[in-house]
Amino acid sequence: MTNARMELVCPAGTPATLRAAVQAGADAVYCGFRDETNARNFPGLNFSGEELAEGVRFAHDHGSKVLVAINTFARVNDVDLWKRAADTAAECGANAIIAADIAVLDHVAKNHKQIRLHLSVQAAAATPEAIGFYANSFGVRRVVLPRVLSIQEIAALNRAIDVETEAFVFGGLCVMIEGRCYLSSYATGKSPNLNGVCSPPEMVSYDDEATSTAARLSGFTIDRYEPGEPVGYPTLCKGKFKAGGKTSYLFEDPVSLNAGGMIAGLKAAGVTALKIEGRQRGKGYVTEVVRAFRKAVDAVEEGGDAIEIDRILAGQSEGARQTAGAYSKKWR
Amino acid sequence: MVTGSTEPTLPAVVRHLFPTIAGLPLGPLLTLSLRSLAGRQPRLFERLGEHRSACYFIDPVDLAFAFTVIPDGERSLVRVVRKSETATSSVLIRGPLLTLLGLLDGTLDGDALFFSRVISISGRTEAVLALRNTIEDAELRPADLLGLHGHLARLVDRGILGALNVARQMTDRNPGCEAPEA
Numbered sequence: 001m002t003n004a005r006m007e008l009v010c011p012a013g014t015p016a017t018l019r020a021a022v023q024a025g026a027d028a029v030y031c032g033f034r035d036e037t038n039a040r041n042f043p044g045l046n047f048s049g050e051e052l053a054e055g056v057r058f059a060h061d062h063g064s065k066v067l068v069a070i071n072t073f074a075r076v077n078d079v080d081l082w083k084r085a086a087d088t089a090a091e092c093g094a095n096a097i098i099a100a101d102i103a104v105l106d107h108v109a110k111n112h113k114q115i116r117l118h119l120s121v122q123a124a125a126a127t128p129e130a131i132g133f134y135a136n137s138f139g140v141r142r143v144v145l146p147r148v149l150s151i152q153e154i155a156a157l158n159r160a161i162d163v164e165t166e167a168f169v170f171g172g173l174c175v176m177i178e179g180r181c182y183l184s185s186y187a188t189g190k191s192p193n194l195n196g197v198c199s200p201p202e203m204v205s206y207d208d209e210a211t212s213t214a215a216r217l218s219g220f221t222i223d224r225y226e227p228g229e230p231v232g233y234p235t236l237c238k239g240k241f242k243a244g245g246k247t248s249y250l251f252e253d254p255v256s257l258n259a260g261g262m263i264a265g266l267k268a269a270g271v272t273a274l275k276i277e278g279r280q281r282g283k284g285y286v287t288e289v290v291r292a293f294r295k296a297v298d299a300v301e302e303g304g305d306a307i308e309i310d311r312i313l314a315g316q317s318e319g320a321r322q323t324a325g326a327y328s329k330k331w332r
Numbered sequence: 333m334v335t336g337s338t339e340p341t342l343p344a345v346v347r348h349l350f351p352t353i354a355g356l357p358l359g360p361l362l363t364l365s366l367r368s369l370a371g372r373q374p375r376l377f378e379r380l381g382e383h384r385s386a387c388y389f390i391d392p393v394d395l396a397f398a399f400t401v402i403p404d405g406e407r408s409l410v411r412v413v414r415k416s417e418t419a420t421s422s423v424l425i426r427g428p429l430l431t432l433l434g435l436l437d438g439t440l441d442g443d444a445l446f447f448s449r450v451i452s453i454s455g456r457t458e459a460v461l462a463l464r465n466t467i468e469d470a471e472l473r474p475a476d477l478l479g480l481h482g483h484l485a486r487l488v489d490r491g492i493l494g495a496l497n498v499a500r501q502m503t504d505r506n507p508g509c510e511a512p513e514a
């Protein structure tokens with residue numbers, strides 16, 4: 001697999017962003033429907049069936065693919081919403097469906113044999129046995145890897161499986177095992193795995209107080225910011241909490257992932273596709289990040305050295321604090 | 333919350349235009365242009381979902397007045413209001429006029445501007461997100477919202493969008509919203 005060119009998979013929360021990502025050089029764009037079937041269920045975001053059909057036509061006309069994320073877990077007695085989403089994606093001519101729920105995988109495998117199935121990171125499949133199960137049972141062709149593996153582990157995994165792997169390289173970072181985080185269920189009653197949203201915006205508030213601004217989720221203070229200090233979106237796993245008499249970022253610092261410097265390593269580890277997170281981000285941001293990663297991936301494919309790759313991606317590290325996550329094995 | 337010295341200033345063309353516009357019945361004019369936009373692009377307003385009936389208080393800090401906007405398609409309503417008339421609004425958005433206009437065509441990244449506090453937002457976060465995502469997808473030019481056409485529209489767009497390059501340098505990057513992904 002290491003001889004084929006790596007595919008750059010980019011986010012699109014709206015049709016305008018899909019077009020922007022394609023024009024910036026995405027090999028594939030992933031997106032989802034405007035409902036609970038996808039894990040970016042935010043107000044004003046996502047696609048109707050008609051918009052997806054237009055998006056697929058646009059992407060195909062420009063030589064890019066469209067992957068549709070139907071990646072939350074279906075509710076008891078309400079699987080039809082998820083099945084209908086898969087049917088619509090297939091009718092629109094999408095190249096692949098990204099799913100985690102066995103009911104959705106089974107429905108696509110039985111009814112839409114022409115469409116590729118990718119296993120969502122939400123399924124958290126990280127062993128040859130788990131991946132083998134999904135490949136054998138549903139014909140899954142690609143697995144999006146959980147963000148808990150080091151490059152060495154990915155290389156070992158790729159030697160043991162015969163499906164493609166896709167690895168996140170940039171953007172927001174979910175620090176728990178995907179599909180298993182219940183933090184927001186406790187705090188808000190809503191879950192990213194079932195409702196498609198972690199930190200639902202209707203429960204987010206920014207309250208200006210005497211000496212600081214408090215970012216709250218469902219009434220819980222997640223962080224505080226001094227006047228003028230950049231604020232963040234309140235996410236439970238990146239919140240500042242008091243424990244054992246000490247206030248700290250208890251689970252993880254508010255960092256985002258940047259594994260740009262590891263593209264060559266991921267290629268050597270046999271990874272087929274590199275994924276950029278950020279379906280909630282605007283088209284200006286998506287254009288800039290996709291352009292930079294396009295150049296970096298092309299440079300790696302042409303044998304560029306680490307210094308050249310660092311130079312291309314230098315602009316992508318301004319502002320937010322970043323981490324190479326588990327890839328570098330230093331992540332706590 | 334709004335930055336001082338690096339704030340983008342209105343370009344000459346807009347500065348000259350604004351006293352003239354301010355003398356006109358700006359509310360009804362903007363209401364009309366929003367309604368005609370809804371006629372041309374109904375899908376744009378669908379994206380707002382239930383939030384199309386929300387009242388957005390838009391406060392350009394470099395103007396003497398503010399607006400309230402109810403973006404309800406062909407029933408949209410824009411009013412010019414005093415800066416203190418915030419009581420009935422569900423969302424308050426404050427920032428330099430150029431920056432607010434830059435959000436319209438996606439020249440500026442709304443998240444980055446908010447997180448770096450170039451613009452300040454308070455009220456119902458879900459209504460803000462719905463508006464921001466709708467605007468992102470709409471690819472509007474400033475002249476679309478001012479209801480301008482032809483040569484004047486091109487002139488205003490060029491002036492405003494040119495000045496926005498300055499504002500762009502003020503924006504920063506932010507992790508944005510975290511969650512599991514596909």
Ligand code: SF4
Pocket residue numbers: 173174175176181182183184192198199235236237238510511512
């Ligand atoms: S709280 Fe953190 S770990 Fe849990 S789903 Fe949200 S982003 Fe992921």
